[in-house]
Amino acid sequence: MDDPKTPQSLFGPRVRLAPSPTGWFHVGNARTGLFNYLFARKNGGKFILRIEDTDKKRSNKKYEESILSGLKWLGIEWDEGPEKNGPFGPYYQSQRTEIYKKYLEQLLREGEAYYCFCSPKELEAQRADMVSRGLPPKYSGKCRDLPESIVKQNLADKKPSVIRIKMPNKVVKFRDIIRGEVEFNLDLLGDSVIAKSLNEPLYNFAVVIDDYLMKITHVIRGEDHISNTPKQIVMQELLGLPRPNYAHLPMILGPDRSKLSKRHGETSLTEYQKMGYLPEAMNNFLAFLGWHPLGDREIYTLEELIERFDLERVQKGGAVFNIKRLDWFNAQHLKLLNTDQLFDRIGEYLKNFSSNSQIIENYSPDYIKKVIELESPRLTKLSDFLEFSDFFFKEKIEYPKEYLKWKNIEEKEIVIVLNDCLSVLEKIKDKEFNRMNLQIKFYSFISEHDDYKQDKGKLLWPLRVALSGKKASPSPFEIAEILGKEESIKRVKEAIKLASS
């Protein structure tokens, strides 16, 4: 089936992300935005951001800010929209009421829409009644053919009213790029409300007008909108507007396979930033939620994703948001960064989101970079850095005495072992105090002592704990090199004190 009058653009496709600022910008919004962006960039088109704030009661500036900052963080740049403007603005629906009014009046004039004076209570009762009788709940059409004189009188009397569309009794078909042919019987729908008044349009009406005026060629949105599509198509037909192409993306699901909600992943995108995730990892992860390029490769940059993106390869079924996989993507993207880049990223992260970032401030960039280099294979998130390596940035480290104990070695022995370590450390010259020398000296010491030869851990474990204060850390030689001779010896002496206490 050929869709009638699909809008054409000489300058490539025009797509849009149309979130409503009534909740935090979450991964679902981000994924929809990403796919729109990828599609636009891949095909040399434009990506438009439109804020759907027709619901004045629920819209909130802070939510709008979370949309903008979320997209910016991901690097999903819009071509037209807030802070950018463009030839088809304004891009806030709340600033477009005059435009909608014109079309509303047209529909009213042509008899395709009408005023309805039924009370919400009345409607609620009807709906309940229909459901109880196993019928689809739809408006009775009571006000559909009200004589004009009564409508005028009611309006003059300021009787509460809304505007409804006259839903034709027919079957609407459309081709979805991802799903193929989709069919709806409009008879089941009833006349829906398209505006609360001439100055208060509702979603299903406003989108149609905006998508037309903004010359949107492809509507790429979540599957939760699929049943809105026939309504929107009817309005296009009634107004004689072209029909855009539709692509309904699969939902992102929570662990229990239900729609993402506050209960699970509907966390603001900013939260992921705070948790220490990389935007490039988030994009990569999100792209692979419901889409897959040809081949087995999984790690891609944004540019590479654009290169490969294709709506035809989008999955139909919903996808569970699995944070373990996000962690893996993040670790992989972290490994793509060199030490200088990590230094910048970690520094920026700590500055913005860490409460005790000041503990690294007294250390030189060189020193910090050495620590970063050492810890980098251990990092999953940016937040891991300070958590894993805080002992490099403390005058005094604290840890339980039991940590020093290797396997089932007796407590008295720990002091002896640590003194052995101390003697080896002290013999190494300042200039030669590097990991390689440390290792040579300690290994030769080990080879001279039978009990250490049998179990190197007996010597090395207490040393490592003395230096790091942790059960898990890099090797003692690597730590000691960065700490330096003086500090290393100081820490071993502290450990001896602790062990003999």
Place this chain on the structure above:
RNA sequence: GCCCUCAUCGUCUAGCGGUUUAGGACGCCAGAUUCUCAUUCUGGUAACACCGGUUCGAAUCCGGUUGAGGGCGCCA
């Protein structure tokens, strides 16, 4: 209740009638390296929801069943 959509390992997925003993990745479990942790490497675990039909041949096409999700707002 009604409508729409979907259905391959626990999860993300490859597969678009024969090349498949169903491939990859995450996770998990072993092993190697090793003083610990991590990295890296090797191996393992585990799936075509079910029932019919079409066909020489079906995970792939068709029908039904079941299951899951979404929608049915004077929200978007």
